[in-house]
Amino acid sequence: xxxxxxxxxxxxxxAAPAFTLGTANAAGSAVTAVASDxxxxxxxxxxxxxxxxxxxxxTATVSARRDHVHPGTTGAGTVVDEAITRFNGTGGSSxxxxxxxxxxxxxxxxxxxxxxxxxxxxxxxxxxxxxxxxDYEIGTWTPQLADNSGDGSGESQGYAAQVGTYTKxxxxxxxxGVLEMNSLGTLTTSEPARILGLPFAPSTMSNxxxxxxxxxxxxxxxxxxxxxxxLATRDxxxxxxxxxxxxxxxxxxxxxxxWSASGRIEFAGTYIV
Amino acid sequence: MAxxxxxEIGSREVLVNGxxxxxxxxxxxxxxxxxxxxxxxxxxxxxxxxxxEDPSVQRIAKVEHTVxxxxxxxxxxxxxx
Numbered sequence: 001x002x003x004x005x006x007x008x009x010x011x012x013x014x015a016a017p018a019f020t021l022g023t024a025n026a027a028g029s030a031v032t033a034v035a036s037d038x039x040x041x042x043x044x045x046x047x048x049x050x051x052x053x054x055x056x057x058x059t060a061t062v063s064a065r066r067d068h069v070h071p072g073t074t075g076a077g078t079v080v081d082e083a084i085t086r087f088n089g090t091g092g093s094s095x096x097x098x099x100x101x102x103x104x105x106x107x108x109x110x111x112x113x114x115x116x117x118x119x120x121x122x123x124x125x126x127x128x129x130x131x132x133x134x135d136y137e138i139g140t141w142t143p144q145l146a147d148n149s150g151d152g153s154g155e156s157q158g159y160a161a162q163v164g165t166y167t168k169x170x171x172x173x174x175x176x177g178v179l180e181m182n183s184l185g186t187l188t189t190s191e192p193a194r195i196l197g198l199p200f201a202p203s204t205m206s207n208x209x210x211x212x213x214x215x216x217x218x219x220x221x222x223x224x225x226x227x228x229x230x231l232a233t234r235d236x237x238x239x240x241x242x243x244x245x246x247x248x249x250x251x252x253x254x255x256x257x258x259w260s261a262s263g264r265i266e267f268a269g270t271y272i273v
Numbered sequence: 274m275a276x277x278x279x280x281e282i283g284s285r286e287v288l289v290n291g292x293x294x295x296x297x298x299x300x301x302x303x304x305x306x307x308x309x310x311x312x313x314x315x316x317x318x319x320x321x322x323x324x325x326e327d328p329s330v331q332r333i334a335k336v337e338h339t340v341x342x343x344x345x346x347x348x349x350x351x352x353x354x
Contacts, residue, residue: 123284139296139312150350151322166314199314201292236349238292238316 080114082106137168141199143179147191147256150239156185161264166199171272173200175212180219180264189257195231195240200273202233209234212269219262222246229254231267277302282327283312290349291319291342295330319346 083102101115124135141164144152161180166173179195202210212231222229227246231254234241242254259265283298294316301309317323320343323334 137312139314141314150318150320153325154322197315199316200294201288201316204288204290234349236290237346238318 080104133170135168135170138166139199140165141175141177142197143177144196145179145181145184145187145256145259146194146196146239147188148194149188150194150196152196155187156183157181157187158183158185160262164197164199168200168273171203172270173273174268174270175199176268178264178266181259181261184256184259184261187256189255191256192253193242193256193259195242196238198233198238198240201238202235203272204236206235210269210271212240212267212271214265214267216264216266218264219260220265221258221260221263223258229265231265231269233271275304277305282329285330285333287333287337290346291337291339292346293317293330293333293337295326297327319343 080100080102082104084105086102103114103116104112106112118136120134120136124137127134142162143164144159144162145157146152147155149155158181159179160182161178163178164175165177166175168174175198177195202208209232212233214229214231217229220229222244223246227244230243230245230251231240232243233239243251244254244258245251278299278301280297280299282295284294284296286294288294295314297313297315299311299313300307317326317330317334319338321334321338323331323338326334
């Protein structure tokens with residue numbers, strides 16, 4: 001007669017890794033209800049996705065860890081290191097494949113545009129941060145000539161050319177202008193000439209004058225052969241004033257009469273708002 | 274395919290001293306779909322004649338260009354050497 005003896009398995013032989021039960025939990029806590037020497041699934045204060053409560057026998061449902069690394073998605077184009085991920089559509093549930101044209105962010109935080117452009121909102125959101133770029137805009141403006149009345153069109157003045165362009169980057173506005181008259185109308189010739197129409201009001205910083213260069217001129221009626229014209233804005237006013245450098249000690253106001261009925265000035269400058 | 278153009282006042286900003294910065298947008302549409310937008314700007318200062326301005330700008334000027342603001346703006350224009 002043969003007697004087969006089957007050893008009784010002991011729990012300690014099967015438990016690798018070893019499991020222990022927590023013994024010092026507060027009521028209602030399950031943080032260490034089960035502990036092991038290998039991490040199987042860890043929940044902390046940041047809720048991961050819910051673990052299914054009714055997985056099929058033989059399967060395991062595992063929630064993603066907070067620090068898991070997504071393998072990326074397969075999409076059209078070439079995979080670009082450090083590319084910014086985009087959503088496909090508005091549902092927010094699908095990531096779009098990378099493109100060789102994608103902007104990138106390096107580990108050092110440098111944003112690079114390998115193609116395309118950087119677009120700012122049409123209505124700028126002003127920032128007073130010294131290192132923040134918050135606006136970019138290009139457009140046109142219409143220079144006009146006025147006397148002290150500040151009326152650029154109501155005094156029968158006639159224009160042969162009015163050209164103005166601007167580029168605004170942050171608080172800096174760069175303007176170019178051409179203004180040529182064919183009639184002074186009823187402008188008061190003894191009054192200083194004003195160029196109206198600036199696209200943005202200059203800064204109101206006290207005593208801040210911002211200058212423009214006059215590149216070319218013609219048809220003017222300046223008081224002396226070597227007199228030159230300079231232009232500037234003044235804090236808080238929205239037009240450009242002129243000076244004629246006609247004296248050894250400085251200049252005098254650039255008058256309507258000195259502009260003349262056929263005068264033309266081409267100018268450019270940069271000012272802050 | 275229909276190409277149309279229209280203009281609109283795209284932005285009106287009132288500054289502390291009452292100046293109104295006006296942006297007029299010129300919009301090009303192809304079959305009612307915008308394909309281009311360009312900007313033209315000017316400033317309406319306190320005391321300026323606003324009769325040729327867009328009605329929306331006139332309404333703002335009526336409120337913002339008070340006698341006090343017009344006076345202050347004229348003072349700021351006093352000649353300085």
